[in-house]
Amino acid sequence: MLRLIVQRLLALIPLLFIVSVMTFSFTSLLPSDPVDLILGETGTQEQHEMLRERMGLNEPIVVRYVQWLGRAVQGDLGTSFFNSVSVSTALMQRLPVTLSLTLVSALIAVVVGVAAGIAAALRPRSLIDRLATVGATFGQAIPNFWFGLLLVAIFAVNLRWFPATGFSPLSASPVDWLRSVTLPAIALGLSSSAAIARQVRSAMVGVLQQDYIRAARAQGLSSRRVILKHALTNAMVPVVAVLSFQITVLLGGALIVEQVFAINGLGTLAIGAVRQQDIPMIQGLVLVMVGLVVVVQLATDVIYGLLNPKARPS
Amino acid sequence: MKTVPSDGPAAAPSRRRRGASGSAAIVVVAGAILALLVFLALFADLVSPYDPLRQNLIASLQWPSAAHWLGTDDLGRDVLSRLIHGCRIAVIAAGEATTIAILIGVPIGLFIGYRGGWWDWVVMRVVEAVVSIPGIMVAIVILALLGTGLHKAMIALGILFSTSFLRLARGVVLAEREEVYVRSARVVGASGGRILLGHILPNIAPPLIVQTTLTVGAVLLAEAGLSFIGLGVQPPDASWGTMLSTAAAFMDLHWFLAIPPGIAIILTVLSINLIGDVIRDGVGRGITVAARQDAPVASFAALADVAPSAAALPPPRPDEVLRVEGLRVTVSTADGGELPLISDLSLSISKGETLGLVGESGSGKTLTGLAILGLTSVALRTTHGSIVLNGRDLRTLPRRRIEEVRGNEVAMVFQDPTTSLNPAFTVGSQIAEVLRAKHGLSKSAAWARTVELIDRVGIPRPGERARAFPHELSGGMAQRIAIARALSCNPSLLIADEPTTALDVTVQQEILDLFRDLQAEFGMAILFVTHDLAVAADICDRISVMYAGEMVEMAEVDALFARPRHPYTRGLLSAMPHASDRKPPLPTIRGSVPRPGTWPAGCRFSNRCDFKVAACERRIPLTGTDRLVRCIRADELVLEAAQ
Numbered sequence: 001m002l003r004l005i006v007q008r009l010l011a012l013i014p015l016l017f018i019v020s021v022m023t024f025s026f027t028s029l030l031p032s033d034p035v036d037l038i039l040g041e042t043g044t045q046e047q048h049e050m051l052r053e054r055m056g057l058n059e060p061i062v063v064r065y066v067q068w069l070g071r072a073v074q075g076d077l078g079t080s081f082f083n084s085v086s087v088s089t090a091l092m093q094r095l096p097v098t099l100s101l102t103l104v105s106a107l108i109a110v111v112v113g114v115a116a117g118i119a120a121a122l123r124p125r126s127l128i129d130r131l132a133t134v135g136a137t138f139g140q141a142i143p144n145f146w147f148g149l150l151l152v153a154i155f156a157v158n159l160r161w162f163p164a165t166g167f168s169p170l171s172a173s174p175v176d177w178l179r180s181v182t183l184p185a186i187a188l189g190l191s192s193s194a195a196i197a198r199q200v201r202s203a204m205v206g207v208l209q210q211d212y213i214r215a216a217r218a219q220g221l222s223s224r225r226v227i228l229k230h231a232l233t234n235a236m237v238p239v240v241a242v243l244s245f246q247i248t249v250l251l252g253g254a255l256i257v258e259q260v261f262a263i264n265g266l267g268t269l270a271i272g273a274v275r276q277q278d279i280p281m282i283q284g285l286v287l288v289m290v291g292l293v294v295v296v297q298l299a300t301d302v303i304y305g306l307l308n309p310k311a312r313p314s
Numbered sequence: 315m316k317t318v319p320s321d322g323p324a325a326a327p328s329r330r331r332r333g334a335s336g337s338a339a340i341v342v343v344a345g346a347i348l349a350l351l352v353f354l355a356l357f358a359d360l361v362s363p364y365d366p367l368r369q370n371l372i373a374s375l376q377w378p379s380a381a382h383w384l385g386t387d388d389l390g391r392d393v394l395s396r397l398i399h400g401c402r403i404a405v406i407a408a409g410e411a412t413t414i415a416i417l418i419g420v421p422i423g424l425f426i427g428y429r430g431g432w433w434d435w436v437v438m439r440v441v442e443a444v445v446s447i448p449g450i451m452v453a454i455v456i457l458a459l460l461g462t463g464l465h466k467a468m469i470a471l472g473i474l475f476s477t478s479f480l481r482l483a484r485g486v487v488l489a490e491r492e493e494v495y496v497r498s499a500r501v502v503g504a505s506g507g508r509i510l511l512g513h514i515l516p517n518i519a520p521p522l523i524v525q526t527t528l529t530v531g532a533v534l535l536a537e538a539g540l541s542f543i544g545l546g547v548q549p550p551d552a553s554w555g556t557m558l559s560t561a562a563a564f565m566d567l568h569w570f571l572a573i574p575p576g577i578a579i580i581l582t583v584l585s586i587n588l589i590g591d592v593i594r595d596g597v598g599r600g601i602t603v604a605a606r607q608d609a610p611v612a613s614f615a616a617l618a619d620v621a622p623s624a625a626a627l628p629p630p631r632p633d634e635v636l637r638v639e640g641l642r643v644t645v646s647t648a649d650g651g652e653l654p655l656i657s658d659l660s661l662s663i664s665k666g667e668t669l670g671l672v673g674e675s676g677s678g679k680t681l682t683g684l685a686i687l688g689l690t691s692v693a694l695r696t697t698h699g700s701i702v703l704n705g706r707d708l709r710t711l712p713r714r715r716i717e718e719v720r721g722n723e724v725a726m727v728f729q730d731p732t733t734s735l736n737p738a739f740t741v742g743s744q745i746a747e748v749l750r751a752k753h754g755l756s757k758s759a760a761w762a763r764t765v766e767l768i769d770r771v772g773i774p775r776p777g778e779r780a781r782a783f784p785h786e787l788s789g790g791m792a793q794r795i796a797i798a799r800a801l802s803c804n805p806s807l808l809i810a811d812e813p814t815t816a817l818d819v820t821v822q823q824e825i826l827d828l829f830r831d832l833q834a835e836f837g838m839a840i841l842f843v844t845h846d847l848a849v850a851a852d853i854c855d856r857i858s859v860m861y862a863g864e865m866v867e868m869a870e871v872d873a874l875f876a877r878p879r880h881p882y883t884r885g886l887l888s889a890m891p892h893a894s895d896r897k898p899p900l901p902t903i904r905g906s907v908p909r910p911g912t913w914p915a916g917c918r919f920s921n922r923c924d925f926k927v928a929a930c931e932r933r934i935p936l937t938g939t940d941r942l943v944r945c946i947r948a949d950e951l952v953l954e955a956a957q
């Protein structure tokens with residue numbers, strides 16, 4: 001398993017290099033001069049020159065890239081153009097918020113998607129299969145933020161079961177955290193659970209026709225064990241392959257769903273940064289996203305290897 | 315060698331028809347919705363009752379009324395008018411972003427696919443990088459560089475979605491590059507560009523259309539999302555996304571604001587996705603239509619009901635382990651009918667005996683084995699007969715009891731060991747699991763017994779092999795494991811379905827020897843299903859010959875080989891290769907087993923039989939006491955296995 005992880009990490013190097021170059025080049029792609037952005041029309045010529053010098057903008061671009069990368073690797077992502085807050089500090093404050101939203105919604109999506117997919121696969125063309133298919137079709141057409149608004153109207157405004165807005169950190173109170181994260185996570189997880197249900201259904205239908213399922217039944221193992229252990233383990237192999245993609249989608253969706261619930265996560269940070277063209281912040285956001293995606297991919301690769309012995313390097 | 319159809323042979327076409335009419339209705343509705351959308355977008359100014367921007371603060375947040383069909387928003391603007399103008403934004407957005415995506419993606423994809431080399435490598439790494447980041451983040455980054463607004467947001471989305479067109483175009487080029495005609499065109503001297511245009515563009519069109527429908531749906535959702543978070547369409551302009559953004563601020567006061575734009579988005583995206591599905595199916599069907607099999611058309615009313623013939627029941631045998639009487643298995647067809655696959659099958663096996671079940675593929679022999687275990691696929695039903703195992707009729711047992719019987723009293727070895735072992739678990743754990751589930755052994759005891767069993771079936775270094783995964787073992791080794799698993803609970807009946815067919819000839823003999831040894835040691839009865847008479851002669855005590863879902867002959871091995879009584883058995887025997895001469899056997903039976911539903915009404919072998927007479931047009935009973943035969947001329951014909 002360690003070999004697998006190392007192999008995957010090595011395979012990620014070109015990706016990380018390209019992403020870092022792309023991210024770095026934002027500064028040069030920016031139509032306006034960052035110094036102008038920061039100082040606006042007001043600063044004097046000298047102030048502009050001083051800032052330019054301090055930001056290292058006069059160095060050759062390769063030197064600047066290496067310096068930037070060196071600092072980024074050490075966790076120093078620079079300071080915001082606008083409020084001189086350290087980018088890494090700002091990101092670290094928001095990261096747990098977006099991360100808990102994403103992970104809880106991924107959990108919901110997997111549980112709901114797998115359950116619905118199995119139920120549909122066990123009785124093809126039955127009512128439950130049709131319901132799951134229709135549900136999956138709608139699930140992929142409903143915008144997550146609109147579903148979130150609906151949940152707010154019903155469960156927060158009307159029934160008052162959950163708070164309509166805000167986020168409570170897990171460390172402060174696990175109960176409040178769960179209450180604050182439930183509705184947004186459901187809203188976010190809807191379309192992924194639909195996608196996962198489709199995947200599980202088709203994989204499961206295929207696996208249930210395999211000889212080894214018949215053999216397990218012939219051996220007198222209970223249906224429950226045959227379906228949940230023998231069939232599901234194999235059916236999850238293709239599902240896990242799409243899971244890392246789904247988590248990436250959820251991570252992006254979280255940026256929007258956060259706005260529905262007025263949750264102060266990476267999404268709010270990103271929107272503010274876009275409006276102000278706060279490049280260091282955007283760069284930091286991209287790097288954090290890529291970091292998360294890499295971790296998710298590694299994790300799913302490991303699960304994939306556990307489920308599918310043939311994928312392990314021998 | 316599988317005789318179990320996965321679905322009713324006649325079931326598929328009518329379901330397809332029903333599905334087709336259902337999808338036709340869906341296409342009409344979805345098409346109408348999209349047509350309405352485009353109409354509203356074009357004539358928004360004429361159709362909408364109010365100016366979408368006109369405010370009326372006195373009449374804000376109103377519920378639907380005659381004056382305002384969908385109510386008013388926080389500034390008293392008419393929601394319906396804003397919704398209609400939102401259609402325009404939606405159409406513009408979808409068109410703009412999709413066009414940009416195609417214009418960027420397709421040429422670059424064609425270029426790098428054609429050029430290959432470094433260009434390809436670098437561009438593909440960039441694409442991978444972009445794709446690995448959440449799409450909305452990519453759009454946010456581009457908007458940070460461009461600034462916000464509808465058109466800039468659509469450029470961002472166009473760039474984002476261009477990656478899928480790029481990969482698509484590149485894939486098509488790579489596939490086409492390999493085609494001979496592209497290479498030959500180059501030899502003739504056509505320029506690179508002409509090759510691309512002439513050969514690749516026609517091939518790219520179908521997947522391009524499919525990808526476009528997918529993209530349009532995704533663009534609409536993304537545009538709404540970006541406008542919702544304030545990075546797309548800017549207020550006060552009306553788009554569905556900005557309307558929802560307003561609604562979000564008033565959820566506690568006037569939740570209805572969220573409903574109209576939400577429904578509009580969902581209906582639009584749903585319509586596009588559904589039409590995309592239909593197009594995708596259409597593009598796919600063009601490829602698969604050739605592979606479709608025609609359903610049998612012959613009427614099978616003649617065979618619909620044949621009462622089990624009491625005369626054919628085998629006499630009771632000493633030490634009987636299994637006794638099957640009058641077994642009938644059917645498949646349900648789309649018109650509610652039942653098509654028989656096995657009819658009126660009776661057999662019995664004693665302790666320590668091996669009964670061969672022999673026939674060509676399609677004769678129903680594998681299905682018989684599965685029916686005894688109650689493991690036929692969902693479309694099949696066992697409608698008649700009894701399956702008495704150790705004195706209990708399995709057909710009357712509830713499911714849980716049958717699960718207990720399986721493994722403990724009867725077990726099965728399948729044809730292909732590489733597919734009958736679960737690829738996800740070690741072979742040892744699959745045996746140990748049975749021991750723990752069926753005998754309640756502890757983990758360590760089950761493992762110890764597993765290693766013993768693996769040793770017993772003749773695998774060297776059993777402790778080590780138990781930790782191997784199925785794909786790490788040879789076919790013969792895997793089949794030994796499957797046999798060890800089947801015998802783990804010491805069943806009184808073992809059903810072996812072509813257990814040597816998938817193996818090398820040398821390994822076959824070893825496995826047959828293993829069966830013989832194990833039978834001598836454990837004393838189980840074996841039902842040995844095979845198409846290979848030589849294998850059956852080697853291992854069986856008695857042989858039942860099956861043809862078209864029924865038994866045609868049953869006899870002791872020596873008697874059967876010395877003097878077959880059914881013309882079909884004779885044909886099988888003459889087709890057997892002889893160990894002495896290497897000449898391939900002559901095909902002495904013309905044609906092949908007719909498919910269920912196309913069986914002749916009288917003797918089912920009559921359309922292939924050289925001895926057919928008029929009397930053969932009637933149903934022929936299975937007759938005899940010690941030897942059974944289903945042929946009206948059995949007594950007069952003197953058949954010998956042709957030399």
Ligand code: SF4
Nearest residue numbers: 917920923930945946
């Ligand atoms: S019954 Fe007639 S057709 Fe059938 S096998 Fe005997 S001779 Fe041939």
